[in-house]
Amino acid sequence: MRIFQVFPIAMRALRANPLRSVLTMLGVIIGVFIVITTVSMGEGAKNFVYDQMSSMGAGANTIGIYGAPETEQEELGMFTVAFMKSSITRRDIDAIKERVPAVEAVTPVIMGTGEFKYGKKTYETPFIYGTTEDYAKMVPDLVYQGRFFTPTDIAYRKRVVFLGQKVAKNIFGDFPAIGETVRLNGVPFKVIGIMKDMGSMFGMDMNEQAAIPITTAEYLFDKTEIMESWASVRQGYSVPKAEEAIRAVLLDRHGEEDFQLRMATEILDQLDMIMDVLTAVVAAIAAISLLVGSVGIMNIMLVSVSERIIEIGIRKSVGARKSDIFLQFLSEAVTISFMGGATGIMFSALVLFLMGNYAGLRLVPSLNAVIMSVTAAVAVGIVSGVYPAMRAARLDPVEALRGEV
């Protein structure tokens, strides 16, 4: 018998009992579905965080500077939000830039909220960042239209504003925004530029932000403490060494460690570790599910062999060899498990697509997980099919024709 003739025979046998075939596949379907969905979601989330971090300037060469000891901060995913008075000031930032040559740029952030007014239109935004011209050095292609701050804007507390795309769209619609004057918390600001599309992160629309010079922010929000800053290390310099140097400068200035430094790589490492644990847990669940599926397939294959003893006898009487019968039943088991795997992948792709749409992420089945699951599914089919197929192949033709074993 030729190998290509085997699978149509298997398909036909499975179609004869559709409900039974589907139920038998269920174990494999569930196992493969769980693996692919979770691994793909994990990978999708990880890639997303990587992308977001680098699009916001937080690449592997960044060091976060937080103004309070960790114990008094709240962790919100990768962000650390300090709710208390921060110990870091603009003078600390200037000192770091002066005294640590490895640092290329430091972006301090003073955060506030604000209400824009333009004519009769008002628009409230939750994120107004007071920052410096260094922000444009850390975020690649930050400027979409117009320009970003200059050192002069910072030095002279210029009332200029750099708008996120959603903010600009909401205030100006399709009309040009640059050069217009808007009121922010009652103070007139001149629009100098528009930010590139920043996407969204953890459900927050990053296009809903606006940036003003840090000096202007200090008096607009009436605060000088800097919650969070990002220092980027020059190409070719060691990030841990730069971190040490920054720590030394801040210790020197503050006399105590009332701040915290964190390298972006640490955050990414943590993320990788979480992923590894997740993958291991999922693999264990999947292994159990596949084992159950495998027992189910073997069970049904044994039933199928004893139901089809006469068929085996007929096939042998017209010249089927042992290997032909073996192959026929083995291919049935493999077809069941392969189709189970394929169905699992399809369900998983569908669920990932729907979830991705809902969460605004791009989620696709992880190629690694797909290859792994299909291999595992086929292996399950082979393992659970060998014994029943051997029993079928060994049947004595005369006894099989009589329907007795």
Place this chain on the structure above:
Amino acid sequence: MSRVVKVEDLHKTYMLGKVQVPALRGLSFEVGKGEFVSITGASGCGKSTLMHLIGCLDHPNSGAVYLDGTNVSKLDDNQLAEIRNKKIGFVFQTFNLLPRLSAFENVELPLIYGFFSVQEMRERSMAVLEKVGLAHRAEHRPPELSGGERQRVAIARALVIEPAIILADEPTGNLDSKSSEEIMAIFQGLNKEGATIIMVTHEHDIANCTKRNIHLKDGQVLSDQPVKQVCLPTGRS
């Protein structure tokens, strides 16, 4: 007349639990090309066992079966399967068609285990279905066919490999008399075209349609004589 089957001092004993049940006890005969032989005898006389041995489905305890000059008693399971696939056309009392396959696919079945092109498989299968007058029912499945039609499909399946010998085990046992006549007419027609046929039956008038009768008793040949054919191709007495 060249020899197609030669059976030499054949012994076969079954084990029923711990009891030995002898089925064949030193059986010998020859069948030449183009013969139409009926094998008769009471139940348990060894007819079916003999068919299984000639049909390469089973091994004898001692003695030999020669098919086309080859001693098949010495062959292993795979070689026997190949002989069944190339030289032997079985027709069973219970038809033994696969109920899920169409008539055409049932006829095609032996060819799947040989190495034929898809094209050749189709042509040969259609040709034999036409020969038994069932080309128009090729796509019907066995449950949709009458008993006589099913047996004609089974005959077509036996013919599709152009066998050296056709072995029919009570081919009319499950048929009404009209269908039996049709089936016997087909066998006689095939024999006229040169086919060698061995047919097990316990019905005398069926045996009378053949040309030679071997009567078995207790696993041995009791009589072996030519039959004066009394049944006409169109009907039985």
